[in-house]
Amino acid sequence: MQTSIEIIKNRSDIGAGTRGADLGIDAMEIAAINKGSDFFHRYPFVDVQTRNESVYENDQHPFAKYIPYIYQQCTEVASVVAKTLSQGKFPLVFSGDHSSAMGTISGIKSVFPEKTLGVVWIDAHADIHSPYTTPSGNMHGMPLGAMLGEDNMKCRINELDEETETYWNKLKDLKIGGAKITADHLVYFGVRDTEHPEDSLIKDLGIRNYMVAEVRERGLEYCVKEALEQLSACDMIYVSFDVDSMDSELISDGTGTPVPRGFFPQEISTLLKNLTDSGKVQCLEVVEVNPLLDSQGNKMAEVAFDILEKHFQ
Numbered sequence: 001m002q003t004s005i006e007i008i009k010n011r012s013d014i015g016a017g018t019r020g021a022d023l024g025i026d027a028m029e030i031a032a033i034n035k036g037s038d039f040f041h042r043y044p045f046v047d048v049q050t051r052n053e054s055v056y057e058n059d060q061h062p063f064a065k066y067i068p069y070i071y072q073q074c075t076e077v078a079s080v081v082a083k084t085l086s087q088g089k090f091p092l093v094f095s096g097d098h099s100s101a102m103g104t105i106s107g108i109k110s111v112f113p114e115k116t117l118g119v120v121w122i123d124a125h126a127d128i129h130s131p132y133t134t135p136s137g138n139m140h141g142m143p144l145g146a147m148l149g150e151d152n153m154k155c156r157i158n159e160l161d162e163e164t165e166t167y168w169n170k171l172k173d174l175k176i177g178g179a180k181i182t183a184d185h186l187v188y189f190g191v192r193d194t195e196h197p198e199d200s201l202i203k204d205l206g207i208r209n210y211m212v213a214e215v216r217e218r219g220l221e222y223c224v225k226e227a228l229e230q231l232s233a234c235d236m237i238y239v240s241f242d243v244d245s246m247d248s249e250l251i252s253d254g255t256g257t258p259v260p261r262g263f264f265p266q267e268i269s270t271l272l273k274n275l276t277d278s279g280k281v282q283c284l285e286v287v288e289v290n291p292l293l294d295s296q297g298n299k300m301a302e303v304a305f306d307i308l309e310k311h312f313q
Contacts, residue, residue, distance in 0.1 A: 005312065006089040007045035008080055012073045014054055014066040015099025015139040016256045016288070022052055022096040024289030027254075027301035032309070034302075039309050043092070046080050048073075063158040064131040067167040070099050070139050071174075077103025078110060078175050081283065085111045092312075093285040097256065098127055101143040101240055102171055104285050108238055110175035118185045118234030119147075120227065120275055122268065123242040124259035126191050126198040128207075131168050132156040133197035140256070140288070144186065146171045149179035150205075155197035183207050185234050187227045189215070189271060190245040193259045212263055220267055224274040236282040239275055241268065243289050243304050251303050254294025265303050272311050 013021035032039045051069040061067045077095075081104050084091040093104055109117060121127070121144065130145040131137075133155045145152065149172050160168070172179070183205035191209045194202070202209065208230060210223045231237060246268060248258030263271075275281055286308065289301050 004089045005043045005092050006084045006087075007040065007043050008048060008077075008084065008091050008093045009045055010048040010050070010073075010077050010093060010095040010100050012048070012050045012052060012100060013096035014052055014073070015070055016097035017136060017138040018256050018290070018293065019055065020290040020292030021256055021288055022050065023291050024096055024301065025094040027289055027291040027298055028094065028305045031298055031302040031305040035305070037309055039305070039312070046084070048076055048080055061137070061161070061164045063134055063137050063160055064139055064142070064164050064168060065137045067131075067139065067164055067171075071167050071171055074100065074103030074106065074171065074174060078107035081107030082111045082175070085282065091283045093283065095285060095287045098123070098140040098240070098242055098287045099143055100287060101127075101285060102146050102174060104283060105143075105147050105180050105238060106174040106176070108236070108283055109180045112236065113176055115235035116185065116233060117181055118187070118231035118237040118280070119181050120187050120189065120237060120239045121191075122189045122240065122245045122271065123191055124193050124244040124262055125242070125257065126188065126194045126202060128198050128201055129195070131160055131164055132158050134158065135195060147180045148183060148186070148205075150201060152197055152201045155200050157197070185231060187230060190263055192261065193257070212261060215267070220270050221274060224271060228275070228278050231280075234280065237275065237278065237280040238283045238285070239272065239281055240285045240287065241272070242287050243300055246303070252294050252296040252299035254290055254296070254298075254300030255288045256290050256293065265307055269307050269310055272307070276311070
């Protein structure tokens with residue numbers, strides 16, 4: 001593993017439906033302290049300014065909640081990620097909610113606009129909605145829709161106001177104009193909780209999803225090898241690890257949208273190792289630890305930290 005790591009702490013949770021993911025990074029730091037680990041003192045870090053106070057405002061964007069602030073947040077995340085990469089360091093990004101990925105992916109592409117980016121999305125959710133299709137308006141369900149440049153108008157259920165539409169287009173064009181990734185360079189692992197508009201778009205675009213049962217039946221190493229073959233034309237890979245990809249019943253409900261029948265921690269560890277061994281991983285992001293929802297103390301943060309500490313040994 002590349003040793004020149006820079007930790008990026010993005011304590012933003014305004015893209016989620018419930019508050020508390022902004023505390024996820026601190027919860028993982030507490031897990032490290034309680035374990036006697038110096039992990040968070042081992043590497044330089046950057047704190048990204050947040051706009052979490054915007055939740056007190058009267059938001060006027062029901063189909064893309066807090067979108068002006070999420071645009072500002074993702075712009076800042078993109079700049080920090082870009083600076084880290086430009087300095088030859090590996091960005092290890094800790095974010096609150098998953099809307100942050102719009103910033104992270106845009107930051108990577110702004111540094112390497114001519115390179116082809118592959119994305120491995122380890123998550124219980126597809127996160128491929130747009131403001132036109134979302135049933136909730138929560139923007140942590142839209143990052144891949146934005147990065148693919150997909151409005152999915154075929155499944156449109158919402159009529160947008162002009163400001164929402166403007167900011168959505170600005171997010172799609174963040175840092176550099178146009179789609180940042182293509183559907184054939186996106187691979188899901190563990191997605192199992194989706195809505196009809198997402199299912200329809202995933203089918204239309206032919207996006208590969210390695211569901212938990214398939215991974216266990218065919219073997220994790222084989223599935224990763226197959227996924228990397230699909231991404232063989234990619235010059236670099238961004239890995240996004242949402243902790244709700246893991247089994248909420250086995251671990252804890254310490255995440256915004258827990259889903260049972262997910263991966264075991266050891267499977268995530270093996271998945272991350274095999275992806276990293278490809279030599280193409282340029283950035284890893286960890287999201288959606290929410291200690292306020294954890295009925296087992298700080299269990300989700302402890303499990304997530306254990307995975308990371310082992311990975312970066």
